[in-house]
Amino acid sequence: MNTKKLSRRNFLRGAAVVSGAAVLAACAPKPAATQAAPTTAPTMGPKPLTTEPITLRMWHWDNYMADGWKPVNAKFTEKYPNIKVSIEMTEYGEYSQKVAAAIAGGAVPDVTGTVAEHFTNMAGQGQLTDLTPYVDATKFPIDDYNKGNLSQNSWGGLLLSIPYTADGEWWFYQVDEFKKKGLKTPYQYWKEGNWTWDTATMLAEQLTSGTGVDKVFGWGGLGTGNYFEMLPYLASNGSGFFDEKYTKCLLSDPKSLELYQWGYDNRKFAPGPEDQQSGTPQSGHVMQWLDWSPYGLVYAPQMPFTYSYAPPPASPTTKKFVFCGDAPGFGILKGAKHPDESWALIAWLNTLDACETIFDYTGQEPPRISIATDTGLWQRNTKFVDSAVGLELTKARFNDGFYNTPKTSNFVEMWQAHNEEISLAWADKQPLKDALNKANDRIDALLKEATIDQDRLYWTPS
Amino acid sequence: MKKTSGWNRLSLTRKEAIFGYIFILPWLIGFFALRLGPMIASFFLSFTEYAIISSPHFIGLANFVKMFTDDPSFLDSLRVTLTYAIFAIPIGMAISLAIAMLLNQKVPGVTVWRTIYYLPSVVSGVAVSTLWVWLFHSQFGLINLALGVIGIQGPAWLRDPDWALIALIIMSFWSIGGGMVINLAGLQGIPTELYEAASIDGANAWQRFWRVTIPMLSPVLFFNLIMGVIDTFQYFTNAYVMTNGGPGRSTLFYNLYLFQNAFRYYKMGYASALAWVMFLIILVLTLSIFKSSPYWVYYEGLRKR
Numbered sequence: 070m071n072t073k074k075l076s077r078r079n080f081l082r083g084a085a086v087v088s089g090a091a092v093l094a095a096c097a098p099k100p101a102a103t104q105a106a107p108t109t110a111p112t113m114g115p116k117p118l119t120t121e122p123i124t125l126r127m128w129h130w131d132n133y134m135a136d137g138w139k140p141v142n143a144k145f146t147e148k149y150p151n152i153k154v155s156i157e158m159t160e161y162g163e164y165s166q167k168v169a170a171a172i173a174g175g176a177v178p179d180v181t182g183t184v185a186e187h188f189t190n191m192a193g194q195g196q197l198t199d200l201t202p203y204v205d206a207t208k209f210p211i212d213d214y215n216k217g218n219l220s221q222n223s224w225g226g227l228l229l230s231i232p233y234t235a236d237g238e239w240w241f242y243q244v245d246e247f248k249k250k251g252l253k254t255p256y257q258y259w260k261e262g263n264w265t266w267d268t269a270t271m272l273a274e275q276l277t278s279g280t281g282v283d284k285v286f287g288w289g290g291l292g293t294g295n296y297f298e299m300l301p302y303l304a305s306n307g308s309g310f311f312d313e314k315y316t317k318c319l320l321s322d323p324k325s326l327e328l329y330q331w332g333y334d335n336r337k338f339a340p341g342p343e344d345q346q347s348g349t350p351q352s353g354h355v356m357q358w359l360d361w362s363p364y365g366l367v368y369a370p371q372m373p374f375t376y377s378y379a380p381p382p383a384s385p386t387t388k389k390f391v392f393c394g395d396a397p398g399f400g401i402l403k404g405a406k407h408p409d410e411s412w413a414l415i416a417w418l419n420t421l422d423a424c425e426t427i428f429d430y431t432g433q434e435p436p437r438i439s440i441a442t443d444t445g446l447w448q449r450n451t452k453f454v455d456s457a458v459g460l461e462l463t464k465a466r467f468n469d470g471f472y473n474t475p476k477t478s479n480f481v482e483m484w485q486a487h488n489e490e491i492s493l494a495w496a497d498k499q500p501l502k503d504a505l506n507k508a509n510d511r512i513d514a515l516l517k518e519a520t521i522d523q524d525r526l527y528w529t530p531s
Numbered sequence: 532m533k534k535t536s537g538w539n540r541l542s543l544t545r546k547e548a549i550f551g552y553i554f555i556l557p558w559l560i561g562f563f564a565l566r567l568g569p570m571i572a573s574f575f576l577s578f579t580e581y582a583i584i585s586s587p588h589f590i591g592l593a594n595f596v597k598m599f600t601d602d603p604s605f606l607d608s609l610r611v612t613l614t615y616a617i618f619a620i621p622i623g624m625a626i627s628l629a630i631a632m633l634l635n636q637k638v639p640g641v642t643v644w645r646t647i648y649y650l651p652s653v654v655s656g657v658a659v660s661t662l663w664v665w666l667f668h669s670q671f672g673l674i675n676l677a678l679g680v681i682g683i684q685g686p687a688w689l690r691d692p693d694w695a696l697i698a699l700i701i702m703s704f705w706s707i708g709g710g711m712v713i714n715l716a717g718l719q720g721i722p723t724e725l726y727e728a729a730s731i732d733g734a735n736a737w738q739r740f741w742r743v744t745i746p747m748l749s750p751v752l753f754f755n756l757i758m759g760v761i762d763t764f765q766y767f768t769n770a771y772v773m774t775n776g777g778p779g780r781s782t783l784f785y786n787l788y789l790f791q792n793a794f795r796y797y798k799m800g801y802a803s804a805l806a807w808v809m810f811l812i813i814l815v816l817t818l819s820i821f822k823s824s825p826y827w828v829y830y831e832g833l834r835k836r
Contacts, residue, residue: 166794172584190797194585282670343668343690482796493779498692514601 118410124153125407125414127399128168129182130161137427138418145417152410165190168402172196177402179411183222183230184397185297185474186481191402192224193478193520198401199227203412209419213437217528218396221473224522230400231415232436233427237466238297238393239378242357246276246374255357255379256458265385266331269357273338276356289358290339291332292495293488296474298359298381301391302328304472304527306384311475315521320487321509326502327386333494333501361395377455380465392466394473394528396436425449434463442467470529478520486511577804582797594804605805607780608788611696612764615784619703620759624752627707631714632744645715652708660772663702664689667773692781695774699782702769710755717751718744749828753820760816764809785809 127138135156142154157178159167165187171177183191191197204211211219211228215235222230240255247254252275258264273287291298296310303309308324311317319325340355359381383390399418401411417423424435425446432453435441447453447460474480487508494504538546552559577594581587598605634645651659666672667688675685688698721744729739745752767786770776776783776791789809793802 165797169583169794169797191584194582196584341690343670343687479796485791485795489777489779492777493692496690496692496778498779 118149118152118413119407120151122151122153123407123410124155125180125410126178127154127156127180127414128159128164128178129156130159130164132158134427134431134433137430137433140430141418141423141426142414144423145414149410149413152414154414172402172404175404177404179401179405179407180399180414181402182397183400184395188222188230188398189224189474189476189478189480189522191400192229192476192522196402197224197229198403198405198408199229200231200400200412201228203416204228207412207416209416210437213439215396215438215467215528217394217471217473217525218436220524220528221394221396222398222400223524224476230398231419232396232398233418234397234433234436235441235466236361236393236395236397236434237462237471238301238359238361238381238395239462240357240381241360241376241378243374244377246356250275252276254377255382256377259379262388264379264382265388266382267385269382270331270335273335273357277338284344286340286344286355287338287357288335289355290336292329292336293491294359296480296484297393297395299328300474301381301393301472302384305381305387305389305391307387309472309526311516311526313526315475315477315516315523318509318512318516320505320512326505328384329491329494329501329505336495375454378458378462380462380469390465390469391527392469392471394471394526432459438467468530470527472527473525475526476522476524477516479515479518483512483515486515573803573806576800577807579800580798581800581803583799584797587800590800594801595808597801598804598808604780604783604788608783608785611781611783612766612785614696615700615703615766616760616763619700620756620763622700623703623707624710624755624759626704627710627755628714628748628752630707631711631718634711634715635718645712649708649712652706655706656768657772659705660769663705663769664773667698689774690778692778695778695782699769699773713751713755714748717748721747746829750830753824753828757817757820760820761813764813
């Protein structure tokens, strides 16, 4: 018998061939996922859902919201046992990038959270599915939604996502500190009809105390914050970010200057970014600050003080209260594997029962008009801090009006230009008026290259 | 008669070459898929308007025209990056050389000191940036506290547009350990006979440094300079974490501006154009340094000019 020994050289050759083949196999492209055919409007009622076992991927950015969605999704799965729902969270600042990567890679989620700049980016590029056929086919109660909130979720006349809430961004304050100093609260001033920028300044000054490390600040400050904070104040003073026809930016308007001058003059009562770093209970949440209503529930167990709410103060000139027009929603990206089932989940999340469940867990104001201002709903929620005031503010948001985020494809870049110029004014490196003029010019230039959905920005009941 | 297979007909050299390619195949795949492929793609994308989530459409040289005629942020980012390079690179090289010379002494425990000076360059990224945000804190930061001890009121470093870039330049000296180790290796390669000969000829310490150390170390300095230039144009993490380009645009580094265009504004076509301009700038600078090298870099064995 002729046996051949395996030489070292032959062994190495064989190993090289095997490892090369393994690398090639690992790098081989996956077979292209079969894309779901574009969904067309069912002509004879809603299509039946799949009976195959599937998992719907639901993308969002607020971890705490999952507490409310999980029990709702569990009931959805009880009704449709073959459909599971997986909630996947991404931090807000990274959300757009993750969605963009998913679209570019052909691996979009089924149900996609949408808000503000995330929405305009997806909608402006035609990446969201028109939900109108689903609304019509399933007789979705769309009339139970505020038109201004629906506007924030529409583009080019198409409804591209359904709001799951309507946030007002309320003005929080520490109740105990007002009591200690014998001061009337923002809420009390509001009820008297005297809750204005001037009143807020007076309170901020009286609430600010101490120096150096021991300094306690009277208010949260205003300036280069997020646009949700600034835009309503512009509208309150009779200005805005753009004119209603989107032909020009209005930051150079004298009425806009009045707002920024207010923020600028009262910087001394507000913590700067470094003060907020210090980690004291005051940092980021001083006597008066703007925050989202549901955060009240999230923060409540952690806050070392009792707090309540009021609307953002009105311009002393107009005495007009304007809330934030934030109305995040859920949409279906084109290319989603299960668009019909995704719609079924979105519709489920917007049933009255689901809205109440979510409200119970998260304090997220229901998007539906019929229950958003239901006294019983607010009274039943024992976790909400000052639920009676919360109800008043929700009603006020509908009655007084709100200002939506402008629907331009490059709003993120516009706001960056705004922040770059205003931050120099706040650092006393350029006059405030110059900062606003420069920001205005830069934003006007960006407006020329933007894709715009022209719709009202300021929504009032009239 | 036994048939000879095609493989067996190949020469040993050819067979060895084939197996060589198979062994480097993983690297080749990575290079083409992750380096060359994206480079070629970005070259074509630089002539398009491309928002990632929609198809690119061709716009010719519009991105490049806009860059040089209608984008003040581009010029600001170039200015910030070049200013950083002009100060951080030579000062960093000087400090790393000085420390290397100190650590080249034969004193007990010098290896401990070498480790201590090298360790900071191993720690990098977001953790270091966060640490330095605290060091530069205008009230609680150690830097201003130390300045206060000698009667100087420190600035609001990262919050002041006049000081934010200076703060980042100072921070760059944290990672001189890498250059220090390379300089140290270079110093230890200089023949001691040269120093002895110079001493015999009456050269003082300063003259020995300029006439022996620097010329003999010039290849190492040349390498550190090239790497410093390349690293400067890729500067990103610290600016992103600590200042995000602000206040104003005072720390808007080129790479950070490129990132903003690509992943915040979804102008991938414009970002690709920025990337290629950056490549050309680095190429020009690197070639210039190479071109100048015969005048100041000494290689043993090369003919004297």
